Amino acid sequence: MKKLKITSFFLVMILILAACGGGNNESASGTNFPTKSLELIVPYSAGGGTDAVARSFADIAKDELGRAIAVVNREGGGGAVGMQTGINSKADGYTLTVVTVELLTLPHSGLAQFSHEDLKPIALLNEDPAAITVRSDAPWDTVEEFIEDAKNKSLKVGNSGTGAIWHLAASAFEREVGVELNHVPFDGAAPAVTALLGGHIDAVAVSPAEVHTQVEAGDLKVLAVMTDNRVDSLPDVPTLKEGGIDLSIGTWRGVAAPKDIPDAEAKKLEEAFAVAAQSDEFKSTLDKFGLGYRYENSEGFSELLKSQDDIFSELIPSLDLN
Template structure:
């Protein structure tokens, strides 16, 4: 009788262990990406609803076909730090994706965040907008060389979107590359900086081409150079700084990433789907409508970009004494 009871107990235990093993196998299978995704994916946007990053995220989410819905969740705060920290700390199962921006690199080096780009596994770069030097249409400078020469003789006022913001960093980087000194004038965003330029209160702005496109098309402003590796499609006649011998490429970008420990096959599934959407004509048209620049990179290319720019900001930001 005792042997029977013992055998019964062992049988029950073996069944329980088998069930647990099957459950774990199923969970591992889902985690490994064989059936991924099996539920809705959350896309964290680290900025408020209605902005450029949010509009881009929602358009991309609507156009992406993963077999499951992609729900955008806004978690703003700290200049993007709150949302990106949430994304870095999320369960690495592929069901939480973050829209990351250049602030992923600038905030830590400014002492405003504890995360780093290494806390994420990049999946796809969707957008890039370089900085550009823009002046009034009737300004005496028609080339970036003339502008730099003038800056060596006088204290030119260059407007930006706020102290420590990417456009301030872009102008500061230009200073270092050309051995000039600007009078940096911060504004609460790019739009008021452009308004000040139109009013003749400053000499130039270092914001993106998209943020001056309307005024350039109206003949009120002119762009002297873009801080990009290649010329901007919307401004084909405007040279890059590199064409003038100034080795500087800097600007803002937006892309998608998951926590660093996400399984590689899950990342691959996301990369393939996101890449298909990002390279579609529909998405490119969306960016054009939003006035945003286009640049796609897969996981490897995006990772290389993060490494290169992190090294740039690690050197640049401490030299600015922003605190």
């Protein structure tokens, strides 16, 4: 009888250990994640900036995960098609999506039915804030002087298209400082910068990268950047927050998973992506393409999404873009 009890005890312990994973490296969902290659959806066409960033990041991150990461382009709808595809994918950690600021702007513009809450943020990879840029011979040397002049006259500010991020950034700036600007849309940031150089408009609110060459040449000057911290490429240019203007807005790229991804898989991805995103190799890629760097983990990325979604939820409906 005693021998039978001992045998029964060990059988019970074996069953318990088996149910708990037996002390192996399995995740909470019962898999040695990842056991196969992953897919990274890029919601824009191949060859663009977002695609280039995604492919470089995937190539670096695969070494951290020990599995290949295939980049798949799902363009359409200004990013809506690819992001919706990512949202609808199986929440097992094997399908991820590169998300951009359009994750927030498209829904509030009535161009998509999803929400940032439909995804689980994993890592923020880059950020390019809006910057108030004028000609080098303009009468303003500070953003405060620019604002004061804008209170008394209609200043023309170029953007990359009505409803695009640089139009939204200039509109947010306008509301925050209490002025009325004359917004002039162009088919992209480059034509807007050309118009500024030609004296056809007074300023642009595009990214520092998009005016870097002209600033270096002495043709343009940046009065302020719309971000929490000064950007490395313009260390002498103050942020709006330094002048008491609480506005941080721009474009960015990050990686997200379907919202119901198991915690264990999400954690494994976050840890691997943290190493890849902060590597010198990835930072060099961003420098090569003239893109700004900013890494945030899942929590920090979530906070960014929430804060900027609050801005766009009020701003975009007020602009009557439809």
